[in-house]
Amino acid sequence: MNKIRKxxxxxVLTGRDKGKRGAVSLRVDEDHLVVDGVNVVKKHVRPNPLKGTTGGIVDKTMPIHQSNVAIFNPATGKADRVGIKLLADGKKVRVFKSSGDEIKA
Structure with a gap:
Protein backbone atom coordinates (compact mmCIF):
# COMPACT_ATOMS: atom_id res chain seq x y z
CA MET A 1 0.00 0.00 0.00
CA ASN A 2 1.47 3.34 -1.08
CA LYS A 3 1.45 5.90 1.70
CA ILE A 4 1.26 8.79 -0.78
CA ARG A 5 -1.29 8.45 -3.57
CA LYS A 6 -2.53 10.41 -6.55
CA VAL A 12 8.05 19.54 -0.12
CA LEU A 13 10.60 18.95 2.66
CA THR A 14 13.94 19.44 0.87
CA GLY A 15 15.44 20.90 -2.27
CA ARG A 16 14.87 23.94 -4.42
CA ASP A 17 11.10 23.94 -3.85
CA LYS A 18 11.21 23.46 -0.06
CA GLY A 19 7.98 24.56 1.61
CA LYS A 20 5.83 24.46 -1.53
CA ARG A 21 2.50 22.65 -1.45
CA GLY A 22 0.74 20.87 -4.27
CA ALA A 23 -1.41 17.92 -5.25
CA VAL A 24 0.10 14.68 -6.53
CA SER A 25 -0.97 14.41 -10.16
CA LEU A 26 0.89 11.24 -11.18
CA ARG A 27 2.91 8.37 -9.73
CA VAL A 28 5.73 7.73 -12.21
CA ASP A 29 7.01 4.56 -10.54
CA GLU A 30 7.34 3.08 -7.07
CA ASP A 31 9.54 5.93 -5.77
CA HIS A 32 8.83 9.01 -7.90
CA LEU A 33 5.78 11.22 -8.22
CA VAL A 34 4.77 14.39 -10.05
CA VAL A 35 3.46 17.24 -7.89
CA ASP A 36 1.65 20.20 -9.48
CA GLY A 37 3.80 23.36 -9.40
CA VAL A 38 6.85 21.63 -7.92
CA ASN A 39 10.15 20.89 -9.72
CA VAL A 40 9.16 22.87 -12.82
CA VAL A 41 11.95 23.14 -15.41
CA LYS A 42 12.31 24.94 -18.72
CA LYS A 43 12.54 22.55 -21.66
CA HIS A 44 13.55 23.48 -25.20
CA VAL A 45 11.31 21.70 -27.71
CA ARG A 46 11.71 21.52 -31.47
CA PRO A 47 8.80 22.21 -33.78
CA ASN A 48 7.10 19.16 -35.26
CA PRO A 49 4.93 19.99 -38.27
CA LEU A 50 3.58 16.43 -38.45
CA LYS A 51 2.09 16.73 -34.96
CA GLY A 52 1.26 20.42 -35.39
CA THR A 53 3.36 21.59 -32.42
CA THR A 54 5.35 24.78 -32.41
CA GLY A 55 8.86 24.98 -31.02
CA GLY A 56 10.09 27.10 -28.14
CA ILE A 57 10.72 26.99 -24.43
CA VAL A 58 8.02 25.30 -22.35
CA ASP A 59 7.62 24.71 -18.62
CA LYS A 60 7.56 21.03 -17.71
CA THR A 61 6.87 19.47 -14.32
CA MET A 62 9.44 16.79 -13.52
CA PRO A 63 9.15 13.92 -11.02
CA ILE A 64 10.36 14.23 -7.43
CA HIS A 65 11.36 11.43 -5.07
CA GLN A 66 8.68 10.54 -2.53
CA SER A 67 11.15 10.77 0.35
CA ASN A 68 11.40 14.51 -0.29
CA VAL A 69 7.69 15.14 0.31
CA ALA A 70 5.33 14.62 3.24
CA ILE A 71 1.55 14.54 3.30
CA PHE A 72 -0.09 17.81 4.39
CA ASN A 73 -2.35 17.64 7.45
CA PRO A 74 -5.08 20.31 7.09
CA ALA A 75 -6.02 20.05 10.79
CA THR A 76 -2.57 21.14 12.00
CA GLY A 77 -1.47 23.02 8.88
CA LYS A 78 1.86 21.17 8.84
CA ALA A 79 3.52 18.15 7.24
CA ASP A 80 2.75 14.78 8.77
CA ARG A 81 3.77 11.15 8.50
CA VAL A 82 1.46 8.41 7.32
CA GLY A 83 0.62 5.23 9.20
CA ILE A 84 -1.47 2.20 8.28
CA LYS A 85 -4.25 1.09 10.61
CA LEU A 86 -6.16 -2.17 10.42
CA LEU A 87 -9.90 -1.78 11.00
CA ALA A 88 -12.12 -4.34 12.70
CA ASP A 89 -13.48 -5.60 9.37
CA GLY A 90 -9.93 -6.31 8.10
CA LYS A 91 -9.70 -3.22 5.91
CA LYS A 92 -6.48 -1.16 5.87
CA VAL A 93 -6.73 2.64 6.06
CA ARG A 94 -4.13 5.40 6.05
CA VAL A 95 -3.95 7.61 9.14
CA PHE A 96 -1.99 10.67 10.24
CA LYS A 97 0.72 9.65 12.74
CA SER A 98 0.30 12.78 14.91
CA SER A 99 -3.44 12.55 15.51
CA GLY A 100 -4.53 9.10 14.30
CA ASP A 101 -7.23 10.64 12.10
CA GLU A 102 -8.06 8.83 8.88
CA ILE A 103 -6.80 10.38 5.64
CA LYS A 104 -9.66 11.23 3.32
CA ALA A 105 -8.75 10.04 -0.17
Whole structure:
Protein backbone atom coordinates (compact mmCIF):
# COMPACT_ATOMS: atom_id res chain seq x y z
CA MET A 1 0.00 0.00 0.00
CA ASN A 2 1.47 3.34 -1.08
CA LYS A 3 1.45 5.90 1.70
CA ILE A 4 1.26 8.79 -0.78
CA ARG A 5 -1.29 8.45 -3.57
CA LYS A 6 -2.53 10.41 -6.55
CA UNK A 7 -4.65 13.35 -5.44
CA UNK A 8 -3.01 13.75 -2.01
CA UNK A 9 -1.98 17.23 -0.87
CA UNK A 10 1.76 17.15 -0.09
CA UNK A 11 4.41 19.60 1.08
CA VAL A 12 8.05 19.54 -0.12
CA LEU A 13 10.60 18.95 2.66
CA THR A 14 13.94 19.44 0.87
CA GLY A 15 15.44 20.90 -2.27
CA ARG A 16 14.87 23.94 -4.42
CA ASP A 17 11.10 23.94 -3.85
CA LYS A 18 11.21 23.46 -0.06
CA GLY A 19 7.98 24.56 1.61
CA LYS A 20 5.83 24.46 -1.53
CA ARG A 21 2.50 22.65 -1.45
CA GLY A 22 0.74 20.87 -4.27
CA ALA A 23 -1.41 17.92 -5.25
CA VAL A 24 0.10 14.68 -6.53
CA SER A 25 -0.97 14.41 -10.16
CA LEU A 26 0.89 11.24 -11.18
CA ARG A 27 2.91 8.37 -9.73
CA VAL A 28 5.73 7.73 -12.21
CA ASP A 29 7.01 4.56 -10.54
CA GLU A 30 7.34 3.08 -7.07
CA ASP A 31 9.54 5.93 -5.77
CA HIS A 32 8.83 9.01 -7.90
CA LEU A 33 5.78 11.22 -8.22
CA VAL A 34 4.77 14.39 -10.05
CA VAL A 35 3.46 17.24 -7.89
CA ASP A 36 1.65 20.20 -9.48
CA GLY A 37 3.80 23.36 -9.40
CA VAL A 38 6.85 21.63 -7.92
CA ASN A 39 10.15 20.89 -9.72
CA VAL A 40 9.16 22.87 -12.82
CA VAL A 41 11.95 23.14 -15.41
CA LYS A 42 12.31 24.94 -18.72
CA LYS A 43 12.54 22.55 -21.66
CA HIS A 44 13.55 23.48 -25.20
CA VAL A 45 11.31 21.70 -27.71
CA ARG A 46 11.71 21.52 -31.47
CA PRO A 47 8.80 22.21 -33.78
CA ASN A 48 7.10 19.16 -35.26
CA PRO A 49 4.93 19.99 -38.27
CA LEU A 50 3.58 16.43 -38.45
CA LYS A 51 2.09 16.73 -34.96
CA GLY A 52 1.26 20.42 -35.39
CA THR A 53 3.36 21.59 -32.42
CA THR A 54 5.35 24.78 -32.41
CA GLY A 55 8.86 24.98 -31.02
CA GLY A 56 10.09 27.10 -28.14
CA ILE A 57 10.72 26.99 -24.43
CA VAL A 58 8.02 25.30 -22.35
CA ASP A 59 7.62 24.71 -18.62
CA LYS A 60 7.56 21.03 -17.71
CA THR A 61 6.87 19.47 -14.32
CA MET A 62 9.44 16.79 -13.52
CA PRO A 63 9.15 13.92 -11.02
CA ILE A 64 10.36 14.23 -7.43
CA HIS A 65 11.36 11.43 -5.07
CA GLN A 66 8.68 10.54 -2.53
CA SER A 67 11.15 10.77 0.35
CA ASN A 68 11.40 14.51 -0.29
CA VAL A 69 7.69 15.14 0.31
CA ALA A 70 5.33 14.62 3.24
CA ILE A 71 1.55 14.54 3.30
CA PHE A 72 -0.09 17.81 4.39
CA ASN A 73 -2.35 17.64 7.45
CA PRO A 74 -5.08 20.31 7.09
CA ALA A 75 -6.02 20.05 10.79
CA THR A 76 -2.57 21.14 12.00
CA GLY A 77 -1.47 23.02 8.88
CA LYS A 78 1.86 21.17 8.84
CA ALA A 79 3.52 18.15 7.24
CA ASP A 80 2.75 14.78 8.77
CA ARG A 81 3.77 11.15 8.50
CA VAL A 82 1.46 8.41 7.32
CA GLY A 83 0.62 5.23 9.20
CA ILE A 84 -1.47 2.20 8.28
CA LYS A 85 -4.25 1.09 10.61
CA LEU A 86 -6.16 -2.17 10.42
CA LEU A 87 -9.90 -1.78 11.00
CA ALA A 88 -12.12 -4.34 12.70
CA ASP A 89 -13.48 -5.60 9.37
CA GLY A 90 -9.93 -6.31 8.10
CA LYS A 91 -9.70 -3.22 5.91
CA LYS A 92 -6.48 -1.16 5.87
CA VAL A 93 -6.73 2.64 6.06
CA ARG A 94 -4.13 5.40 6.05
CA VAL A 95 -3.95 7.61 9.14
CA PHE A 96 -1.99 10.67 10.24
CA LYS A 97 0.72 9.65 12.74
CA SER A 98 0.30 12.78 14.91
CA SER A 99 -3.44 12.55 15.51
CA GLY A 100 -4.53 9.10 14.30
CA ASP A 101 -7.23 10.64 12.10
CA GLU A 102 -8.06 8.83 8.88
CA ILE A 103 -6.80 10.38 5.64
CA LYS A 104 -9.66 11.23 3.32
CA ALA A 105 -8.75 10.04 -0.17
Missing amino acids: GDEVI
